[in-house]
Amino acid sequence: MSIVLGPNQYGKAETRVVRVVRDGARHELRDLNVSVALAGDLAGTHLTGDNTAVLPTDTQKNTVYAFAKRYGIGEPEEFGLRLARHFVASQPSIGRARVSIEQYAWRRLGPHSFQRDGGETRTCAVTVDSDGEWVVSGLTDLVLLNSTDSEFWGYAKDEYTTLPETKDRVLATAVSARWLHASSTMDWAASYDGVRAALVAAFVETYSLSLQQTLYAMGRRVLEERPEIAEVRLALPNKHHLLVDLSPFGLDNPNEVFVAADRPYGLIEGSVLRAGASPVDGAF
Numbered sequence: 409m410s411i412v413l414g415p416n417q418y419g420k421a422e423t424r425v426v427r428v429v430r431d432g433a434r435h436e437l438r439d440l441n442v443s444v445a446l447a448g449d450l451a452g453t454h455l456t457g458d459n460t461a462v463l464p465t466d467t468q469k470n471t472v473y474a475f476a477k478r479y480g481i482g483e484p485e486e487f488g489l490r491l492a493r494h495f496v497a498s499q500p501s502i503g504r505a506r507v508s509i510e511q512y513a514w515r516r517l518g519p520h521s522f523q524r525d526g527g528e529t530r531t532c533a534v535t536v537d538s539d540g541e542w543v544v545s546g547l548t549d550l551v552l553l554n555s556t557d558s559e560f561w562g563y564a565k566d567e568y569t570t571l572p573e574t575k576d577r578v579l580a581t582a583v584s585a586r587w588l589h590a591s592s593t594m595d596w597a598a599s600y601d602g603v604r605a606a607l608v609a610a611f612v613e614t615y616s617l618s619l620q621q622t623l624y625a626m627g628r629r630v631l632e633e634r635p636e637i638a639e640v641r642l643a644l645p646n647k648h649h650l651l652v653d654l655s656p657f658g659l660d661n662p663n664e665v666f667v668a669a670d671r672p673y674g675l676i677e678g679s680v681l682r683a684g685a686s687p688v689d690g691a692f
């Protein structure tokens with residue numbers, strides 16, 4: 409039997425770095441969770457334990473902290489690009505670096521006081537290899553709800569179907585979105601704000617016959633409004649709001665009292681891209 413090593417990568421996952429910019433009395437704060445994954449000519453370490461090509465994950469972690477001091481963090485995409493380029497350029501055995509970042513939001517309370525915003529997390533995944541650079545930005549846990557303008561009916565039915573058709577329901581989701589930039593030179597902050605606004609506007613303004621339809625409307629809106637974006641991938645959990653039966657108490661319930669069920673949930677996933685473009689799986 410012949411056995412070979414398949415695709416592999418390694419790196420330091422989830423380095424938490426908080427950077428305070430102390431320019432005078434008004435401080436700025438960046439709070440990141442940085443994961444590095446390196447790939448390349450790593451057969452030696454796997455097959456014989458020869459670690460010549462292995463830049464320790466501990467060194468990768470140290471690089472995150474050193475770069476945060478030396479260059480600052482700036483936008484997460486910038487920080488990710490700087491790190492990924494460094495690993496590929498400085499390590500002959502490393503052909504591809506992927507740096508994935510979560511940025512946690514802090515709301516300003518004063519010149520040096522902040523409150524952690526419990527809501528959504530901004531994300532990015534930067535990939536650098538000899539063919540080029542890809543930047544995917546994104547967000548997770550953006551929780552949205554429409555209390556009407558959502559229907560769900562006309563679906564396939566079989567002997568196991570019990571779901572009643574509805575012409576009026578609550579539609580709620582926690583948006584996970586990732587979008588591929590057409591270039592790795594960008595006003596990252598403006599682009600993020602614009603994409604986020606397009607996603608929210610499409611959710612709010614779409615009269616929904618399914619969460620699938622809403623997903624497509626959200627992706628489409630981003631591509632219509634943001635020329636710098638090549639592809640949008642969305643994962644939308646259907647946060648079901650189930651109508652409570654109040655009839656035992658002699659009460660009607662015209663879409664007013666719901667159980668917010670946490671599981672199971674429908675999970676609607678899809679990608680929206682420009683006609684003629686191919687999905688860039690390696691970037692995501």
Ligand SMILES: O=c1[nH]c(=O)c2[nH]c(=O)[nH]c2[nH]1
Binds near residue numbers: 560617619620674
């Ligand atoms: O918007 C929806 N899409 C579905 O595919 C689905 N399935 C389901 O049970 N409820 C819903 N809602």
